[in-house]
Amino acid sequence: MKRGIGKSHSKIILIGEHSVVYGYPAIAIPLRKIGIECIVEDAKNSFFYNKINTLSVAIFTALKHLKKENAKIKYKITSQIPQKRGMGSSAAVSIAAIRAIFDYFEEDLTDELLEKLVNTAEIVAHQTPSGLDAKTCLSDKAIKFIKNKEFSYIDLNLDAYLVIADTGIYGKTSEAIQSVKNLGSKADIPLKKLGDLTDEMAKILTENSKSKSEMIDKAGKIMTKANTELGKLNITIEKTDLFVKTAIENGASGAKISGGGLGGCVIALAKNLEIVEKIKDGFTKCGAENIWVEKI
Structure with a gap:
């Protein structure tokens, strides 16, 4: 059976939540020990798109980019990240899902494209996402972030x-x-x-x-x-x-x-x-x- 696997990890904001939406800096820390995995496999029916579900949006966003919207696939998520706790669950699941889709179709996925697709899906989960969750869930280092301006890694x-x-x-x-x-x-x-x-x-x-x-x-x-x-x-x-x-x-x-x-x-x-x-x-x-x- 054809299979694609994608993984990601959690994050926590150290300081700067809410103010980051208004152009002030924030600092976030990746939590690499708290992970999530998405597995994509063959299915009998085409993927069902639910536009109010972040995971569904992430998968559809990846499929649309690859022009595979009618692909017959199913997916399974295994997550250690609790939902709605500010630990980046929606960003992490989007990252894992998009990676799994690209792996399933054996397509190359650059970090730049991945971040772009994840942020597209994140808009569904948050009214005005700063982009900090996605960037931190993609990082191995702490990040100082200013929306639409700059970010830097912190050791x-x-x-x-x-x-x-x-x-x-x-x-x-x-x-x-x-x-x-x-x-x-x-x-x-x-x-x-x-x-x-x-x-x-x-x-x-x-x-x-x-x-x-x-x-x-x-x-x-x-x-x-x-x-x-x-x-x-x-x-x-x-x-x-x-x-x-x-x-x-x-x-x-x-x-x-x-x-x-x-x-x-x-x-x-x-x-x-x-x-x-x-x-x-x-x-x-x-x-x-x-x-x-x-x-x-």
């Missing part, structure tokens, strides 16, 4: 741990984006502050300071300040506030929500594995559905 050297907790509540990206829009000019100051905090974070992540502990403390404070600004944009909720508070009480240098907001994930920065375990225990008691740890 992380904090020697710290990022604890990522799934609150168990679906993030509501579209609703959160609209909420920020509804604030009008009241959103200007928090958005600019988020941009400034992201620039500060980038400097810390790229400087070669002898005091790692001091760098981690600075980065943590920036994260917590960013969470405060996100709160002013009305995209934090009671449960994410509880997770942030719990992380700091258990020794985190800082904590914040990550992603679209109104649910999703909370991330916390820890200096060592002992603190990591305390934070994980606190998150578990708060009802975390899943917890991941990434060295940064």
Whole structure:
């Protein structure tokens, strides 16, 4: 049986969510251990296109590019990435699916074309995608990104741990984006502050300071300040506030929500594995559905 396979990985935004949509920088980190795989095989019937489903759109986008819209195929997804948690599930599934289609038809796929096709599919999942999710899910390095302008890779050297907790509540990206829009000019100051905090974070992540502990403390404070600004944009909720508070009480240098907001994930920065375990225990008691740890 003819078969095509495509893979991708997850991501998490360290800082700059929402403000990135308005032209400010954001920093995102690939989570290479959290993966997704798509397998495409022969089928008796032509592919059924569902334009409100990101995966379906991604497959159709690839088929259309290859002029194979009537291909008789079926697909299967195996994913470790939870949906609607700000971990790039829609971008990652699009990447894996498009790679699988091109592999199935034994067609060459450049990184540039892949990113273009993924962003086309991503418009279905998000009202105004920044492109950050797709770029990070395609990367092995952290990325500083400014929409439609520039991006650069960051070699992380904090020697710290990022604890990522799934609150168990679906993030509501579209609703959160609209909420920020509804604030009008009241959103200007928090958005600019988020941009400034992201620039500060980038400097810390790229400087070669002898005091790692001091760098981690600075980065943590920036994260917590960013969470405060996100709160002013009305995209934090009671449960994410509880997770942030719990992380700091258990020794985190800082904590914040990550992603679209109104649910999703909370991330916390820890200096060592002992603190990591305390934070994980606190998150578990708060009802975390899943917890991941990434060295940064």
